[in-house]
Amino acid sequence: MSAKGLEIIVLIAPVHDCLNPVTIEQGGKGIVPSSLRWLMNPYDAFALEESLRLRDSVPETRITVMTMSPADSESVLRQCLAVGADDGVRIWDPCMEGSDPFATAGVLAAALGKRTFDLLLCGFRRADLEHGQVGPLLAEGLHLPQVTGARKIEPALEDRRFLATKRIPGFLTKLSCPLPALITMEKGQVLRYPRHADRMRAAKADIPLLDLDAIGLSEDAVGISGSINRIERYTPPKPTRRSAMASAAGTMTAAARLQRIMGGGVQEKKDSKIWECPDEGSVKKVAEHIVKEKMVVF
16 A cells, blocks of 8 residues: 555456347357457446545545456446546457456466555456356465455555455454455445546547566466366257247237236137047047046046
8 A cells, every 4th residue: 555545456357248149159169259248247346336435535546447358348448447447457368268267367366466556356256157256266366365245345544454344144244354455346336427528538548458478477377278167068048938928919919918918818728638439449448537537436
C-alpha cells in the first residue's frame, strides 16, 4: 500500500451470454468463435463495484482491471474503464486458447508476479462455466492470504488489514486479513452506470496487451498443454418436450388460446382400449385378462 492509497487489481472474466445461441464445431471439439457474445461476469462486476467503493473511502486509490481473453472480448474491459477503472491490461496469446482454471491461474500469477498491489479482487466463480477455482488457485500460487465468497469489504489502513463480511450457513461473519491479499466476491452492490462521456473516453483508451513473452511463460504451460482438465466434446442440450397446449397454441388466435386455457387446456388423446374379438377364442382371452387384472370382481 502506498502512502496515498491502495493499489487494487480487479480480475475480469468475460463470459458467454447464455441468451445468445452458440454454434458447436463439427465433431463437437469446440464452439464457433463468431457465435459467441461476451458479457462481464456478474460476480466480477460485484468485485469491480467494491473496488470503486473502496476508492471512494480511501483517497488516491488506483484501480487496474486485468483480463485473460481474446481480442473480441475487449469491449468488456472498456466497460470497466468507463465506470471508473484507471487502467486496463489484457493478457492473450493464441496458444492460451483452451486453458482450464489451473492454466489460467498460472498465466495470471506470472503476470501479477511482476506487479505491486495491495488487493486482488475477482468474482468467486464464472457465470457460464460455474467453476470457482481460479481465485483460490491464484492466491496459492502467489502465496497470498485469501477470503472467498465475500459480500462486503472495509479497509483498516492503520494496521494494513481489511475486514471482509461473508456468509456462512445461517450467519454473516466478519473476517480480518492482512494485506496484500486476494478476495473473491459472492454478492455486492450493482455496478454503477457509466456516463456517455466516460464511455467515449474508454472507447479511445489504450489497453496494453501482454503475450507469452511478456509474462515469461512457455507454450507448454498454457492452453490444452498446460491444463489438467480435458474437454472431450461439446454437445447441445436435449430438446425439451413441449406440452400439447403449447404445440397447439402456435397456430391459434389469442381468443382461441384464452378459451382453451379457461376450458382446462388441451386434453391428451388417450389410446384406444377397444379390443376386436373376431372369434370365440378371442373373447375367451379377453375375459381371462379382465378377471386376471381384477377389472371385474365376482
